[in-house]
Amino acid sequence: xxxxxxxxxxxxxxxxxxxxSSKEDTISMAPNLxxxxxxxxxxxxxxxxxxFCLHDDAIASAINHLKDNLRNCNPTCxxxxxxxxxxxxxxxxxxxxxxxxxxxGYAFLEYNAVTDSIEIxxxxxxxxxxxxxxxxxxxxxxxxxxxxxxxxxxxxxxxVKNLPxxxxxxxGISSNIRMVVDGLHGEFAVLSGNALLLQSATQKKILxxxxxxxxKGTMIIIKIPAAIPYGFxxxxxxx
Numbered sequence: 001x002x003x004x005x006x007x008x009x010x011x012x013x014x015x016x017x018x019x020x021s022s023k024e025d026t027i028s029m030a031p032n033l034x035x036x037x038x039x040x041x042x043x044x045x046x047x048x049x050x051x052f053c054l055h056d057d058a059i060a061s062a063i064n065h066l067k068d069n070l071r072n073c074n075p076t077c078x079x080x081x082x083x084x085x086x087x088x089x090x091x092x093x094x095x096x097x098x099x100x101x102x103x104x105g106y107a108f109l110e111y112n113a114v115t116d117s118i119e120i121x122x123x124x125x126x127x128x129x130x131x132x133x134x135x136x137x138x139x140x141x142x143x144x145x146x147x148x149x150x151x152x153x154x155x156x157x158x159x160v161k162n163l164p165x166x167x168x169x170x171x172g173i174s175s176n177i178r179m180v181v182d183g184l185h186g187e188f189a190v191l192s193g194n195a196l197l198l199q200s201a202t203q204k205k206i207l208x209x210x211x212x213x214x215x216k217g218t219m220i221i222i223k224i225p226a227a228i229p230y231g232f233x234x235x236x237x238x239x
Contacts, residue, residue, distance in 0.1 A: 100126025147193030179237035186224030
């Protein structure tokens with residue numbers, strides 16, 4: 001990892017927490033998700049974040065590395081969640097490859113024994129979700145001029161792809177949110193530019209963040225229970 005990238009990632013988390021420290025409403029809306037980032041920041045990104053290049057072999061290695069971490073610390077949880085985790089990680093990381101216009105990504109996956117949950121962070125320093133829509137010249141009539149509006153489009157499945165059959169898959173975020181929140185009973189957040197999307201079983205919000213937060217990229221934060229819910233079917237969330 002390049003030294004400048006370490007400083008940049010660390011600075012993102014530092015400015016994020018500094019800016020929302022007085023925003024009690026924001027913190028109360030997503031205490032679990034924000035705690036994931038707080039723990040990550042406290043433990044330093046140099047020790048916890050896995051950096052990978054965005055070509056196919058490196059992506060496959062990154063996914064295997066993240067899953068191996070889980071298998072080594074909790075084999076039972078790994079066995080239960082192996083298939084949905086593989087799909088989820090592949091989707092989120094390939095979205096970076098396809099849309100972010102950057103040469104690498106950053107990933108964190110850990111089992112939290114205190115909460116009996118899996119915590120995941122997938123990040124890039126690319127063109128943001130807003131930038132992806134603007135660059136593709138897709139849905140400009142709905143895009144407006146804010147990161148929050150871009151997150152709203154992504155949440156509702158508006159695609160930046162040019163293939164007609166891909167139009168309903170969106171940026172990948174829409175189907176992934178449904179799988180995490182509805183299927184796995186978890187929580188999902190997206191930080192992109194100066195907007196934050198929060199979604200769980202009890203809330204669905206997109207927030208304009210303080211001006212001092214302007215993350216040049218996209219960061220996805222996920223927290224899911226370690227035990228897969230009864231009746232979960234991956235194929236309900238893959239179309």
